[in-house]
Amino acid sequence: MHVILVPGFWLDASAWDEVTPVLQEAGHSVQAITRTGATLDEQVAGIVAVLDAVATPDEPVALAGHSGAGPMVLMAADQRPLLVAHLLYVDTFPGPDGAVVNDELPVVDGVVPLPSWDVWEPATVRGMTPALREEFERRAVPEPAAVPTDPFHYADPARHRIPATVVSCEIPAEDLAAMVAEHHAWTTELVAVEDLTIVGLETGHWPMATAPRELGELLVQALAPRPTDGP
Numbered sequence: 001m002h003v004i005l006v007p008g009f010w011l012d013a014s015a016w017d018e019v020t021p022v023l024q025e026a027g028h029s030v031q032a033i034t035r036t037g038a039t040l041d042e043q044v045a046g047i048v049a050v051l052d053a054v055a056t057p058d059e060p061v062a063l064a065g066h067s068g069a070g071p072m073v074l075m076a077a078d079q080r081p082l083l084v085a086h087l088l089y090v091d092t093f094p095g096p097d098g099a100v101v102n103d104e105l106p107v108v109d110g111v112v113p114l115p116s117w118d119v120w121e122p123a124t125v126r127g128m129t130p131a132l133r134e135e136f137e138r139r140a141v142p143e144p145a146a147v148p149t150d151p152f153h154y155a156d157p158a159r160h161r162i163p164a165t166v167v168s169c170e171i172p173a174e175d176l177a178a179m180v181a182e183h184h185a186w187t188t189e190l191v192a193v194e195d196l197t198i199v200g201l202e203t204g205h206w207p208m209a210t211a212p213r214e215l216g217e218l219l220v221q222a223l224a225p226r227p228t229d230g231p
Contacts, residue, residue: 001062001085001223002054005032006047007208008067008092009101009148010114010140015066019208022216028062028223035069040150047076055083062223064088067205068101068143071152074159074189081158088219091169091205093176094152096188101148111142120205123170127203127210136209154189163195165222167215169207173200197222 003023007015013032020030033050037043047063055061063084065073070092077084095101105112117125117133128136168176177198180187190196199218201207207215 002029003062006065006069008069009143015208018212019216026220038144039146044072044075048079051080051083057082060085062086066090067092078154078156078159084162087162087164089166094189098151103149105148107145113142114140124205132209160192164193165197167201167218169201169203173198
């Protein structure tokens with residue numbers, strides 16, 4: 001299957017460099033992209049353009065989003081549900097209609113720079129060694145100010161028929177599954193998914209840096225053909 005990888009905030013396509021080979025070894029073709037655009041809708045439009053260029057209803061693709069890109073990939077799939085065979089959420093989830101990624105991130109000169117490390121919870125930075133932090137800081141791309149605060153919006157219920165897998169890193173998988181089962185307000189979109197799988201990867205919020213092979217293997221597992229009930 002063709003797999004499109006969308007990085008989260010402050011990251012570009014190169015964030016997936018160590019995950020890509022794991023997917024390729026399993027026979028998948030991979031396309032990591034860098035988000036572009038000054039607003040949430042513009043960035044989603046960029047993802048939709050990629051879907052239109054590489055996918056068809058006969059050959060749909062897998063679409064993965066990390067962190068702030070999680071809602072973006074669902075918004076893109078909402079516009080092109082027939083082009084997406086599987087949604088992969090990497091330590092993220094799509095918030096409900098009208099929600100935002102984070103309206104508390106500080107804006108500096110019209111952009112949102114990578115925050116200092118001391119603002120994150122211990123689980124968030126788990127596995128981020130000094131060397132990994134330094135590399136992240138060196139490569140970090142500031143986010144346009146509107147992107148974290150623009151509201152999510154969806155329109156087509158067909159999005160809920162797309163199988164989805166959440167790789168939960170900061171929150172244990174069983175805890176996230178319990179929150180979905182309890183229908184917490186922020187889980188609305190996950191609750192509505194007809195075929196939802198939640199798996200755990202005990203590392204921090206940036207598993208493509210802290211556990212790239214393990215992350216790749218979980219994505220491969222999520223995309224593996226399922227046994228059928230027939231002979």
